[in-house]
Amino acid sequence: MNVSNWFFRFGVLAVLVGMCLGMWMGKEENFTLAPVHAHLNLVGFVLPFLFGFFYRSFPSVAGGLSAKAHLLLSLLGVVSMTGALAVFLQGDKSAVPVMLGGELATALGMLIFAVNVWRAVGQSPAPAAAE
Numbered sequence: 001m002n003v004s005n006w007f008f009r010f011g012v013l014a015v016l017v018g019m020c021l022g023m024w025m026g027k028e029e030n031f032t033l034a035p036v037h038a039h040l041n042l043v044g045f046v047l048p049f050l051f052g053f054f055y056r057s058f059p060s061v062a063g064g065l066s067a068k069a070h071l072l073l074s075l076l077g078v079v080s081m082t083g084a085l086a087v088f089l090q091g092d093k094s095a096v097p098v099m100l101g102g103e104l105a106t107a108l109g110m111l112i113f114a115v116n117v118w119r120a121v122g123q124s125p126a127p128a129a130a131e
């Protein structure tokens with residue numbers, strides 16, 4: 001499984017959904033779901049694209065279990081966090097535990113990413129031109 005490709009694929013799907021939501025909000029002049037739109041586009045698209053480029057640049061860590069765990073946690077995190085946030089913003093507080101789970105998954109994924117960044121930059125020498 002190519003982790004980088006899956007981050008790219010997921011990112012474009014998330015931004016398509018996020019943009020449709022933005023257009024719907026504008027048409028309806030109802031901005032209740034603006035935080036869902038913002039998180040779908042930023043945590044669902046911008047971050048996965050950065051992750052995708054990173055794992056492309058550092059194949060030494062892209063093939064490992066930790067990169068796969070990062071992918072899984074990121075995807076589960078965005079879907080559950082934004083879905084539960086949408087329900088919560090309609091006034092249904094029962095969505096809070098799912099939202100919390102999504103937040104924890106997203107944060108844990110980012111922690112794993114931080115470790116991968118440290119490992120990757122430690123293993124790969126900087127390009128000569130940049131020194």
Ligand code: HEM
Nearest residue numbers: 015018019020022023025026031034035037038041042046
């Ligand atoms: C077709 C494309 C898009 C449309 C139609 C759209 C539409 C909107 C609308 C209607 C709002 C609410 C404005 C308000 O509350 O007054 C909004 C907010 C926002 N949008 Fe978009 N947007 C689009 C793309 C994007 C993209 C690509 C990103 C980020 C990568 C983004 C990030 C945000 C953020 C951060 C907010 C503020 C959310 C908040 O205040 O809670 N949007 N957008």
